[in-house]
Amino acid sequence: MVLLDVRCRDVARILTAGPRSRREIGTELSKLYPSLRPRGSWVRDVLLRWNPLVVNVGDDNWGLSTLGQALIKLPGELGKPLTEEEKIFLAGLVFLDDTQRKVAAELITTGSSTYRNTWLVRHTSKVLAQLNLLKVATQ
Numbered sequence: 001m002v003l004l005d006v007r008c009r010d011v012a013r014i015l016t017a018g019p020r021s022r023r024e025i026g027t028e029l030s031k032l033y034p035s036l037r038p039r040g041s042w043v044r045d046v047l048l049r050w051n052p053l054v055v056n057v058g059d060d061n062w063g064l065s066t067l068g069q070a071l072i073k074l075p076g077e078l079g080k081p082l083t084e085e086e087k088i089f090l091a092g093l094v095f096l097d098d099t100q101r102k103v104a105a106e107l108i109t110t111g112s113s114t115y116r117n118t119w120l121v122r123h124t125s126k127v128l129a130q131l132n133l134l135k136v137a138t139q
Contacts, residue, residue, distance in 0.1 A: 003050040003100060003123070004093050005042075006130045007033065009086055012053040012068040013078035019063035022048060032079045052096055067093070087131045094131070100124055108133055 026038030053068035074085040106113040128134040
C-alpha cells in the first residue's frame with residue numbers, strides 16, 4: 001500500500017545524508033512535529049512502510065528510493081513550507097495507489113467521495129488541501 005502524507009517529504013529530506021534507523025527518523029520528525037510520537041504507528045507505517053520515497057535497507061534502517069532521490073533534488077528544505085516544485089511532485093505521488101487515486105479524483109471533481117473508508121477520505125482530503133488541489137478539506 002502507498003499512502004501519501006505530506007510529511008513523507010520530510011522523511012526523504014532527513015535521509016539526504018544517508019540511511020538512518022526508524023528511531024533516528026522518528027526522533028528527528030518529533031522535533032518538527034511535536035504531536036507525532038517518534039516510535040508510534042504513524043511513523044512506522046505511514047511515514048516509512050507506505051512512503052514511496054523511502055525503502056527499507058535492512059535491520060529497520062531506511063534509505064531513499066528512486067522517487068526519494070528525485071524529490072531531494074528539488075528546491076525545498078526540511079520542515080519548511082512546501083515549494084511549488086514539491087507540491088507538483090507530491091501531487092503525482094497521491095495517484096500511485098489505486099484507492100487513493102480514486103478517492104482523490106472524486107474529491108477533486110465533486111468535492112466529496114463515496115468511498116467507504118472515511119479515514120482515508122479525510123486524510124486524502126487534508127493532503128489535497130495542503131497541495132492546494134482543494135480549497136478546504138472535505139469529507
